């Protein structure tokens with residue numbers, strides 16, 4: 043983590059906890075927030091429970107993120123949800139281009155760029171996800187792949203976020219997601235440092251205020267070592283965010299480093 047920067051700890055609930063259990067977890071997260079005053083907490087529940095969670099989280103230092111966004115504000119797009127609707131439901135963030143969306147729902151660098159622009163246009167801060175597959179890592183293509191993914195949206199962030207908005211980029215190696223096999227701190231740092239360099243080449247100010255999150259099997263027992271790396275500014279957590287005890291422990295690891 044960089045000195046003076048607030049870590050961002052975000053829970054991506056994916057397609058879990060869409061009803062009463064989600065609401066209960068959101069309430070638990072507001073209690074976690076009281077214990078971690080130096081950490082920014084974000085949760086990304088399913089659409090069905092966003093508004094209810096937002097009601098519980100309002101004014102309690104837990105921000106809401108959507109897991110996806112459509113690039114248009116409205117229209118005949120069955121099953122989709124727009125930026126203005128997400129804002130109305132209480133979201134201030136939107137996760138964009140998660141590898142599950144890229145792999146299972148056909149999202150591309152171009153659509154990720156379009157959605158990033160839409161999020162910023164409608165007043166949401168994007169958490170844009172990038173990451174290589176195991177085959178790409180084994181072929182030595184990690185930085186080439188992540189570089190291509192990041193360059194696809196850098197200009198959009200620069201144009202859309204101005205100088206005051208702090209967006210986030212999440213490096214999530216696909217081989218580490220839901221596998222229990224996290225990138226080692228040095229492995230993560232290598233990619234994070236490269237992302238920081240590409241940001242710096244565009245704008246030193248952009249590089250300074252963008253938080254680069256690590257995601258992929260972050261757990262209470264590995265969080266502190268990952269977050270201690272100089273360019274790891276937070277975490278995007280899947281499985282361990284579904285349980286208040288483990289999510290709380292990760293947030294507390296960040297708090298210890300940020301204090």
Ligand SMILES: O=C(CO)COP(=O)(O)O
Nearest residue numbers: 054219220258259280281
């Ligand atoms: O995909 C992720 C967060 O977006 C990571 O998921 P896990 O923490 O379950 O590996």
